[in-house]
Amino acid sequence: MGKISKVVVICISVVSCSALIGCATIFKEKTAEIFFTSEPKGATVFIDNIPMGKTPTKLELSDKEPAKVLFHKDGYEDKGHIVPTHVPLKWALGSIFPVGWIGVIVDACTGNWRALKEKEVHIKLDSIENTTKNK
Secondary structure, three states: OOHHHHHHHHHHHHHHHHHHHOOHHHHOOOEEEEEEEEEOOOOEEEEOOEEEEEOOEEEEEEOOOOEEEEEEOOOEOOEEEEEOEEOOHHHHHHHHHHHOHHHHHHHHHHOOOOEEOOOEEEEEOOEHHHHHHOO
């Protein structure tokens, strides 16, 4: 193999490997574990209107979009919460530096570089008795 051929092979190898290094689509987990608690305990946690368990509970949620959460317990006002998403700096930079805009485009289009911002959610529910007395 000639000197130029070795350089070409090395360059192609480096570019190919670096394409994999920064790509959240390949390396990042697609879900996040969130711990939900409430005061009082025993509230049903709904994610996108689907009952998922009672507090305290740990749930695996997709991190591609914000999670819409509702806490419900008989005798208490329902309370909603949105677990926001963000793009962590490590995935944004990891997508840009190795391969330029290819990683950014792939990760942005798939939503795979997004992550849920919160790891724990605690909600204090208000008693229906207390809310009717205050009105």
